[in-house]
Amino acid sequence: MAAEKESFNYWEELTLEQMTKEQWEMLCDGCGLCCLHKFEDEATDEVFFTDVVCRYLDEETCRCQHYESRKQYVPDCLNIQPDWGEKFNWLPSTCAYRLLYQKKSLYDWHHLVSGDPDYVHMAGISVRGRAYSDADVSDDEVFLHIIDWVKS
Ligand code: SF4
Numbered sequence: 842m843a844a845e846k847e848s849f850n851y852w853e854e855l856t857l858e859q860m861t862k863e864q865w866e867m868l869c870d871g872c873g874l875c876c877l878h879k880f881e882d883e884a885t886d887e888v889f890f891t892d893v894v895c896r897y898l899d900e901e902t903c904r905c906q907h908y909e910s911r912k913q914y915v916p917d918c919l920n921i922q923p924d925w926g927e928k929f930n931w932l933p934s935t936c937a938y939r940l941l942y943q944k945k946s947l948y949d950w951h952h953l954v955s956g957d958p959d960y961v962h963m964a965g966i967s968v969r970g971r972a973y974s975d976a977d978v979s980d981d982e983v984f985l986h987i988i989d990w991v992k993s
């Protein structure tokens with residue numbers, strides 16, 4: 842007998858709180874956008890992204906080089922949690938975690954929908970090829986790198 846195709850799209854059926862650790866990790870699209878430096882306007886809560894990225898992001902794969910131990914390298918690195926609430930708004934508008942928090946659908950290029958982890962790069966969503974390492978940009982100059990191709 843032929844195996845039946847798995848039709849359970851867990852990201853459409855489960856809440857963020859109900860997901861297993863593996864399901865939660867699989868949500869990440871690998872865009873690397875959350876590793877860009879950003880500024881928050883305290884008066885309006887508006888977030889502005891720059892094209893300066895953490896030095897520990899592999900700019901080809903757009904994955905953290907020290908994911909499991911990243912807090913040792915960057916103590917204030919984001920640790921996204923299901924109960925984050927309004928803090929999901931710090932993430933880019935395309936981020937899968939933010940989209941599901943907002944009860945929106947994942948984009949067609951997301952690997953869970955498309956089946957291809959390269960689509961996030963092919964669709965021009967990820968940081969691949971268009972960010973500067975923070976090892977090469979002084980702290981005083983980061984604000985000069987504010988960009989409009991990432992929306993919060
Ligand atoms: S912005 Fe969201 S989907 Fe993209 S790398 Fe960060 S956590 Fe993953």
Ligand code: SF4
Nearest residue numbers: 876895897898905918
């Ligand atoms: S430590 Fe890793 S996950 Fe954290 S900002 Fe840097 S590259 Fe991104």
